[in-house]
Amino acid sequence: MNTLTQFIRSLFQGNKLVIGIPYGWFILLVAIPILIVLKISLSEMEASSVSKLIDWSDGWPTIKLNLASYQFIASDSLYIKTYLSSIKYALITTILCLIIGYPFAYYMARSPKHLQPMLLMLIMLPFWTSFLLRIYAWKTLLVSNGVINNVLISLGIIDTPIVMMNNAFSLLLGMVYSYLPFMILPLYANLSKMDVRYLEAAADLGTSPFKAFWLITVPLSKAGIIAGSMLVFIPAVGEFVIPELLGGPSNLMIGRVLWDEFFSNNDWPMAASVAIVMICIILVPMAILNKAEAEQLGGK
Amino acid sequence: MSQASNKLFAKSWMFLVYLFLYLPIITLVVFSFNDSKLVTVWSHASTRWYSALMEDSDLIAAVLLSLKIAFLSALMSVLFGTFTAFALHRYKRFRGRTLLNSMASTPLVMPDVIVGLSLLLMLVSIQHWLGFPERGLFTILLGHALLGTAYANVVVTSRLREMDGRLDEAAMDLGCKPFQVFWLVTLPLLVPGLVSAFLLTFTLSFDDVVLSSFLSGPGYSTMPMVIFSRARLGLNPTINAVATVTIVVVTIAVVASSFYTSHQERKRKREVALAYSDNNK
Secondary structure, rough: OOOHHHHHHHHHHHHHHHHHHHHHHHHHHHHHHHHHHHHOOOEEOOOOEOOOOEEOOOOEEEOOOOHHHHHHHHHHHHHHHHHHHHHHHHHHHHHHHHHHHHHHHHHHHHHHOOOOOHHHHHHHHHHHOHHHHHHHHHHHHHHOOOOOHHHHHHHHOOOOOOOOOOOOOHHHHHHHHHHHHHHHHHHHHHHOOOOOOOHHHHHHHHOOOHHHHHHHHHHHOOOHHHHHHHHHHEEEEEEHHHHHHOOOOOOOOHHHHEEEEHHHOOOHHHHHHHHHEEEEHHHHHHHHHHHHHHHHOOOO | OOHHHHHHHHHHHHHHHHHHHHHEEEEEEEEHHHHHOOOOOOOOOHHHHHHHHHOOHHHHHHHHHHHHHHHHHHHHHHHHHHHHHHHHOOOOOOOOHHHHHHHHHHHHHHHHHHHHHHHHHHHHHHHHHOOOOOOOHHHHHHHHHHHHHHHHHHHHHHHHHHHHHHHHHHHHHHHOOOHHHHHHHHHHHHHHHHHHHHHHHHHHHHHHHHHHHHOOOOOOOOOHHHHHHHHHHOOOOHHHHHHHHHHHHHHHHHHHHHHHHHHHHHHHHHHHHHHHHHHHO
């Protein structure tokens, strides 16, 4: 008994457990799964499973790399179009979130100190309530016989309903709506830490507030802008639920293609290849995000 | 722009953003009390959709499954998230720290479809090899716990950063063993962080549709999966009723926990102030 407690204590003292447990957890659930996706993307579909990469049938291991699904992605213009359109929608979402979120975060950071926790909680609260239900709610607002059209018609502003659903408008609205808090929170964190004495000094030296904003505030909040933009852009590229519920058939998004390859076509190698190409697309933004986060922490 | 018009602009901008964020939620709640079968046309107030909800056994079974998964995955998330936060916060230098850091932040930003697909392909490979796990509650739980661990790590890390590291040092100077320091000093100070991490990961799990769809097996439909399949078909007033119940419960929990946290914080500050004033006597 005594040796057992000593053993457990030694584990704690050796720090091995504290580092080993999360390491094992993430290796098992992040690193290995991505390697398996890579492996399956390089194999082909056989009767009920995927082909083996290493073939032992000759007594020697022969590696069979099957690039068929990648070649298919590269040759089929629909896939390329879908990737480009996913990037386009993610980019527009990011820019709109920045345009709406930056002034908001700026004003929030300049609000009276005692109000800020409440303002922050009001931003977080929708984030806590179900994302799926909020997207569904937009559907009830936007459809042709939906709440917004009904209100506008009964007020006599329009005669025929405006088409707001299943198009690029509803898709972008849903994306901006869902990802806006991800833009506001890092921007607020950054702007609320800013030293206002820089602005006072600039005003003393005769700089106009507008000029001071562009020359001082914006450059100082660069890390927050980058972090917020990447937090919006990266998940937006692969978004599935919003295009499925709010987007139209012509709004191509790669998350939907991956879903269909997997669930409708049962083509695992193809779904895996689509995923690997998507990972390659978001690797650069992820590296930028890591760097921005390191700067934001280091610079405080 | 003058000072006054500037302030007016700031206030209206903030108001409009809040309106944008809350408009769908308000609509959901209001129309859950609508008598009409049409979700978007107001007739008169009634609670018929709440009665319909009570009789919807599919949806109730899904809610119960979701609650079970959310509770268990939140516990796992807080446990593993705390380990991760400790490893990364305490030990600034060990081999593979960068790798652990980037693996821990991957589920935060990686699109859900990729996380779901990769976990499923991994679990299928294991099943192929060992004969288990069968797809169902356990596999969904694992996926949610992974996502939750990444979020819990962020919450606990920010709490660890705010904490006064000197208290740990003081305890060690007074002869506490590392385990005692953790149990008697660090953990009690960490509790508010653990509570908010638990709530956050609970709601994340309760909300997830993509990971569950990939990882679930026959007979295991979570609440978001049921809602998603109904929402794809069209609008359904019962969803509004479920949504309202969820929103009310979540709002109460979040507001209560934030009061609890700020109360704890004030209490701690008072105690610190008291301790210092005792020293000065």
